[in-house]
Amino acid sequence: MSASTGSFRSQLSTASKHLSIRFASSIGLRLVSTIVLTRLLAPEIYGVFAVVLVYLYFLEMISDLGLRSLVLTREGEVTDVFLKTCWTISILRGGVILLFSMVLSLVFLIAQNANLFAQDSPYSASVLPPAIVCIGFAALIQGFETPMRFMSEREMAFGRLTAVDLARNVVTLAVTIALAFYLRSVWALVIGQIFRSVIHVILNNVVFPGPKLAFCLDRESIRVLISRGKWVLGQSTLTVLSQSFDRIFLGFVMTSTTFGFYYTARQLVDLVPQFLQALNNAVILQVFRKLHESTPEDFRRNYYRYRLVLDGAAGLVAGGLIIAAPLFVDIIFDDRYAGVAPIMQILSLSILIFGLNILQNAFNAQHRFDVVTKLSIISVLSLVGGLAFATFVLDSVTAALFVVALHRLPEAIVVTYMGHRRGWVVLWREGIIIAVFALGALLGWGVVQLAELVFWQPVG
Template sequence: MRNLSRRISGILSDRESLRGKILASAALSTMVFAMQVVARIVSTIILTRILTPEIFGVFAVVMTFIFILEMFSDLGVRSLILTKEGELDDGFLRSCWTAQILRGILIFFVCILLAFGIAWGQGTHLFPAQSSYGDVTLPLAIAAIGGVSIIGGFASPAKFVYEREMKFRQVSVETLITLVLTTVITIALAFWLRNIWALVLGNLARAFFMVVLSYVMFTGPTMRLSWNFADFRLIIERGKWIIGHSALTAVITMADRFVFGFAMSASSFGFYYIARQIVDMVEMFLNAIHAQMGLQVFTELQKDGEPATLRRRYYRYRVLFDGLSMFGAGALMTFAPTLVHIIYDDRYADVAGMIQILAVGLILIGPGLLREAYSAQRRFREMTMLSLVRAATVWIGLVVAIWGFGSVTAALYVVALHRIPETIILLRMGRGEGWVSLLHEIRLIPLLPVGAAVGWGMAQAWAAIA
């Protein structure tokens, strides 16, 4: 009886510890997010007055290519370190570091090849002259952005060990320092250069700061190249699934930027890039919390083995995500025109309508968190299937909207709502597992009109003041 009491006490203590770590992570993520919002607003106000919309359109294409390359080569070093069974030895961390460096070199050389290919396409008039792909600075900018991957590859994986142990304070401080330094340098470069190179060099500076801070702020073994066959076999064996999932994520995430880069003029594409940045602030905050500890949380939740227990604790975890996404969607739908008027000059007025449409998609963030339950169980088949459904939805939808109906507005709604088929399948699967309650899925929908009312009230208050 005494042993049973001790076991129950230990379980309750573990649960309280996990809850405390979740609350601490949420508090830290909120602080980091607030700083990111302030930095983004300040930099946006300044940069949009120094740089033209066309520059943002071309830079969006640059970031599209580097994101796709990084995702298609993603070995999932972070995920491997977070989920590896047993203790982490120094040799394994050095093998991960070596893999990162090799990946960075590969990405850089592919960027060079892409730059030559785009330059050739421009010379043969393959791209519309008014599109971002027709800009003469694009090839060299893509080649230069490849340096981000080379620099970033030298970052110490000790940071991921801190995340594995849920020591998020150090991670948050590192993020804030990098954010402040990058913002200041990018703005300074924009005043000096007044072209796309301010944004490119700002990203190179960010990678450099992250590498330096990974050694200064996180204690770990001395890094050196390691060629341990057993470690590389594990990295490749598990990484191949992560590469497939990450590649599909890239295909999904960048579909809009790839298609709109061709279908829109450089200035309109710049408007879209800015609108996505604003809407993504809400999702960025929620993802910052979830990405920081979502995998660890679901791994802990599933240790009990009881679907009813997982379901109860899962929806408790989701309250913050559902509440903010519903409220944020409603607020942006009504406050977007005023927000754009406050932040930007008259050249950027078209951004408001794009924000209002894209904000609708925020309501689908919450149900998507259930994917992490399958990730924690290493059920890669289900994850791959869900990603394929989402990829097919967004690509087919965009192609039909742009080249079938010739409607950019319809394409914007596709971007906002393309998660619906995946969400339906995910909820059906989760209900079959006993993880999903349909009543809990809709319980916070009333926050959508509440957010809209608050956004409308803020707009009216600003109009009265101005």
């Protein structure tokens, strides 16, 4: 093993430790937040907040030029002028998001006055239009984040990143809980989100010093941002449709309470893939850049070593949740949130597919954004077409939930086939996830049996 390879592996190991601490603490705080806030706030409040967040996410993604990934993958030295241009573009993007938040707010207000929404729909809540405007201010504030944070990620120096994110999450949680205790409304969550953006920008600008940031629109830097960012923008637009169309669509066909159940279930089920994705986002491009320098045999061997941890975590959690979700929900929530459990059981299937789609990052590392865009199109078509069929033909919310859980499976099959043709993938090894899933289900069954023996009585 060469010195450079050993150094990279050591760097990757250290980074993984920091990231594990960072995101494990984030998950722990998310669980604490869920346990406390759901006892202070009713499910229908979460239904309205879910609508607010999904439109913020939608606007953020369709305006995403991939500034972070461009800094991480930029060849050669990252100049101060390039960083200043990235910062300027980020602020302008935040202003655009705020502007469109106002437009959306006006559209929903007009629709409400025309009685276009069902009385029990989250879209009929009078608080929705002003909440969307306020959440747009959070995006504007977030735009002032220093790009030097991305430079720390580029160098895989995650110690300070971990400390900053942990401090931000702890303070934000404390403020949001205090707001929920006094307000008992969706405004506690909205104001908490704005506060999160403020503390995030302050901490990052203090902890990650760099060149004095100033308004700058360098022509060459903009050319680079546009030439690569156009593919990122297209991919991000497709990604947001794939990841948020379900919440936009189901928000119209569910009541506020049921949609609150769905939002809460998604929040919990997504913890594992979000944790794994966060780990991957920090190191995956660097990993695949190294793997592309090796032979196909070395690529396969190291790729499956990397996948082993991902598939192990995803399979065990998915199998465990599909059996033990009712126990989990009963422990965490009060009786008002019992409807979360069956939704969690179905959505847990989505965790299984996580590892299969990691391979598309190999194309990102080669700057083959066209391939990733085509894969995203498959995912979007599967989701939109599936939800339309489940709702309008089958008239089944349960079928719609299965579509949400499995809509990325066609994308996973295609990218696996493409990887196999390039010699990156061994097809029989992809079946290991099924065995791990079965083991997770067995462990979940054991936990449920033990709980019933000791303290738990399942409903019904």
